Structures are given as C-alpha cells and as structure tokens.
Amino acid sequence: MKCESIVVGGGCFWCLEAVFLEVDGVVEVESGYAGGSVANPDYDSVCSGRTGHAEVVRLVFDSDRLPLADLLAIFFAIHDPTTPDRQGHDVGSQYRSIILTANESQRDTARQVIAALVASDGFDDPLVTEVVPLDAFYPAEADHRRYYEQHPAQGYCRAVIAPKLSAFRREFAARRRPTSPVGR
Numbered sequence: 410m411k412c413e414s415i416v417v418g419g420g421c422f423w424c425l426e427a428v429f430l431e432v433d434g435v436v437e438v439e440s441g442y443a444g445g446s447v448a449n450p451d452y453d454s455v456c457s458g459r460t461g462h463a464e465v466v467r468l469v470f471d472s473d474r475l476p477l478a479d480l481l482a483i484f485f486a487i488h489d490p491t492t493p494d495r496q497g498h499d500v501g502s503q504y505r506s507i508i509l510t511a512n513e514s515q516r517d518t519a520r521q522v523i524a525a526l527v528a529s530d531g532f533d534d535p536l537v538t539e540v541v542p543l544d545a546f547y548p549a550e551a552d553h554r555r556y557y558e559q560h561p562a563q564g565y566c567r568a569v570i571a572p573k574l575s576a577f578r579r580e581f582a583a584r585r586r587p588t589s590p591v592g593r
Contacts, residue, residue, distance in 0.1 A: 411473045412436060415480070416443050416509035416543050418463035419488030420496025425466045427557035427570050428487050428577045433586040434475025439467045440549040440556075443509050444539075450547055455503050463507050467546050475584075477515060481508070481522045483581055487573055490526075491534035497569065506536075509543035516540055 419425060422440040429438045442450050445462030455462045470480055488496055490506040510516040519540045527536060557570045578585060 410436075410471045412469055413472045413477065413515075414467060414469045414511055415477065415515055416441075416465050416467045416546055417481075417484050418444070418465035418505060418507040418509075419484060419490065420464070420504045420506075421499055421565075421569070422464040422466055422549065422553065423556040423566070424496075424570050424573050425484075425487070426555065427574055428483070429466060429468055430555070430558075431574070431577065431586050432470075432475065432480070432483060432581075433584055435468055435470045435480070435586075437467075437469035440553050441465055441467060442503075442547045442549065443467075443543060443545065444505075444507055444541065448545070448547075452550055452553060456501065458501050458503065462503060462547075463505050464503050464549075465507065465509065465546070477518045478522050479584070481519060483577065483584065484508075485522070485526060485538075486580055487577055490536045490538045491532050493537045506538040508538060508540045509546075510540065511543055516542070 426438050426440050429435050442455050442462040443465045445460040447460040450460045450462050454460050494502045494505050496504045508519045510519060523536055523538060557566050560566050
C-alpha cells in the first residue's frame with residue numbers, strides 16, 4: 410500500500426466526509442479546517458468567516474488503488490467548483506472549493522485535472538477551485554466527525570448529504586468500497 414494524504418474542501422465537511430468514507434482506496438477521512446490564518450480554530454470561529462479557514466477533509470488514500478486524479482474526479486463531481494464561497498444554501502468563505510496539496514506532484518495533478526475539466530466544457534461557469542500548499546490542518550471537534558453516520562435523519566443530512574451520497578453511488582459505483590461504513 411502506498412499511502413498519500415491530501416486535504417480538500419468543497420462545502421460542508423459533513424458532505425465530503427460521508428462520500429469519501431465510501432470510496433474504495435480511501436484509508437482515512439478526517440473533517441477539519443485549513444487554509445486560514447488563525448492557529449487552532451474551532452467551528453464557531455471558522456463559521457464567523459474571520460479565520461479564513463475552509464471546512465475540509467483530510468484524505469489518506471492508497472494511491473496504488475486510487476490514483477489522485479481519480480480521487481479528484483470524485484471530488485469535482487460531488488460539489489460545485491464554480492461558485493465562490495458557496496455550496497447550495499451554505500454561504501461563506503468556509504465553503505469554498507479548495508485543494509490543499511502536500512507536494513508539487515499533487516499540485517501538478519490537481520492543476521491537470523482542473524485543466525481537463527475546463528477543456529471538456531463540463532461546467533457552464535468558470536471553475537474557482539483554489540489549489541494551494543497545505544500549511545496546517547486542524548481536526549474538527551468530535552461532534553462533527555462521522556456526522557452523517559450519527560445523524561442520518563437530521564434535516565440537513567436528509568436534504569443535502571443523502572442526495573450527494575446517492576449521486577456518488579450511481580456515478581461511481583465501481584469506486585465504492587465493498588463494505589461501506591455508511592451503507593444507507
């Protein structure tokens with residue numbers, strides 16, 4: 410196994426976490442905050458917009474089984490990378506589309522994936538996804554981890570996360586983990 414780690418943000422971290430927990434080749438998913446200027450932020454400070462952080466997930470993945478370009482294809486399919494500081498009804502810089510890379514190879518792959526998406530005319534509007542080096546990752550508080558698993562009947566989970574999971578399961582059935590932790 411060849412493990413790598415990358416941090417991505419594309420709206421609420423609960424959504425990203427729920428999907429990536431089901432992706433075959435993803436070894437670990439951790440919700441948190443990155444891309445800001447304040448050390449050790451918490452959920453309330455990030456939601457205030459004053460820290461500059463995005464809600465993100467840190468993904469540890471087996472790059473032999475799941476190449477980074479394939480992981481990023483899933484990332485771009487499960488959020489809208491054309492809306493600055495917004496995903497659906499979630500508005501604020503903490504919901505921006507961002508890829509925080511661990512090295513130049515990841516940066517180059519992310520830029521290649523974005524260039525291919527732009528060339529394919531797959532989006533009506535320009536992509537606004539930031540690609541920046543990861544400076545620091547701060548884990549989210551315990552009550553934000555594996556949120557969908559713990560609260561599947563909660564309104565946000567039913568209205569926002571469940572449809573994203575269904576879309577992922579349809580579009581990426583071959584990439585789904587054989588025994589997904591979120592089997593709903």
